[in-house]
Amino acid sequence: MSSVTTTQSPKGLEGIVATNSGVCYIDGERGVLAYRGIDIHELADHSNFEETCYLLWFGRLPKRAELKDLQHRLAEERRLDPAILQLLREAPKSALPMDVLRTAVSALAFYDADNRKNDHEANVRKAIRLTAQIAMIVAAYDRIRKGKTLVEADKSLSHAANFLLQLNGSKPSATAERALDIALILHADHELNASTFAARVTAATLSDMHSAITSAIGALKGPLHGGANEAVFRVLSAIVREKADPVEYIRNMLGQKKKIPGFGHRVYHTEDPRATHLRAMSRDLCRASAQPVWFEMSEKIEKFVKAEKKLNANVDFYSASTYHVLGIEEDLFTPVFAVSRISGWAAHVIEQLDDNRLIRPRAEYQGPEYPNRYVVLEKR
Ligand SMILES: CC(C)(COP(=O)(O)OP(=O)(O)OC[C@H]1O[C@@H](n2cnc3c(N)ncnc32)[C@H](O)[C@@H]1OP(=O)(O)O)[C@@H](O)C(=O)NCCC(=O)NCCS
Secondary structure, three states: OOOOOOOOOOHHHOOOOOOOOOOEEEEOOOOEEEEOOEEHHHHHHHOOHHHHHHHHHHOOOOOHHHHHHHHHHHHHOOOOOHHHHHHHHHOOOOOOHHHHHHHHHHHHHHHOOOOOOOOHHHHHHHHHHHHHHHHHHHHHHHHHHOOOOOOOOOOOOOHHHHHHHHHHOOOOOHHHHHHHHHHHHHHOOOOOOHHHHHHHHHHHOOOOHHHHHHHHHHHHOOOOOOOHHHHHHHHHHHHHHOOOOHHHHHHHHHHOOOOOOOEOOOOOOOOOHHHHHHHHHHHHHHHHOOOHHHHHHHHHHHHHHHHHHOOOEOHHHHHHHHHHHOOOOHHHHHHHHHHHHHHHHHHHHHHHHHOOOOOOOOOOOOOOOOOOOOOOHHHO
């Protein structure tokens, strides 16, 4: 049958290069991930989340005064319109935090000072605002649903420390702050992953930043993407609850042709470089908090899945045990991913709009042959 398209695309667009970008470099064969060319290992060892945001949004590392200025601007944006807090209060207590976040981010547009603007400078301001606000929304909704009072933001704290303060009601230890800070750096960007692609597609219609980020949050939620970290913890919890042997539990899942959350990757064919750091963090934090079981179980599962299926752990596998021992609820794991990834999404939206063209691919038509005649209702 004739077709207007000339090529057939691989399922899931595997291997397709869909845009040019200067934000994130990945070499899936060698396990390399770099933001603006700077290796993720160097950033995890030496940087902080605010500096990583600067790097993503402005294309280079900040000088001291520039970093201070961005930290100040992020802290100044730590406020939510009372209507947003009201929206969080009115959400059902049973609502998934990820659904609440998606709805609240969409609603933030009503109260944004740059609501009708879509130029580069306005979008940088929106990036800063959304980064401050998303963390606050995640923390505030968790407290509201638990009947706890809201905690004032502390402008003197880092983004990571302020988030933990507003979530838990007390200033975090230096170890907890640094652990979350590193996790935020590691999750900040990942090239054209599903949620970032969704954000760019929305932005490319000349919609707006809030629409693009709302699209991205919807895409992140799924268990094949950001939702995997919660799914990992559900597996770990089930093993503990059922007093099961971790390896037998996973063997059984594989026997039922189930996918093991936290394993496999479309791009990496070797160790996901983010997993290297999260594994070490999980080990250290689990031991320090006298909950070594989560790490030990994870390690056994990782060894087994690697041997049995030749699949490597991805970013989500060890982030589950890491977040758990940081005191973060299981259904906040994916929202916490968004607390970080807003930085990368915004960088991609800004890049898209700086040199925009509508993203509108084609589909290879495989339906009934044309012309397939319309038959009136009485004759069907
Ligand atoms: C990440 C992921 C979506 C990549 O998907 P993909 O590139 O489309 O790869 P596929 O799902 O086609 O998997 C290829 C093969 O590996 C197997 N596989 C991939 N990930 C697997 C997993 N986590 N557990 C068991 N088998 C897995 C698939 O069953 C498939 O096997 P088959 O060829 O025998 O059918 C996939 O690995 C996955 O679903 N992982 C679990 C969810 C997850 O951790 N997501 C977060 C990613 S950062």
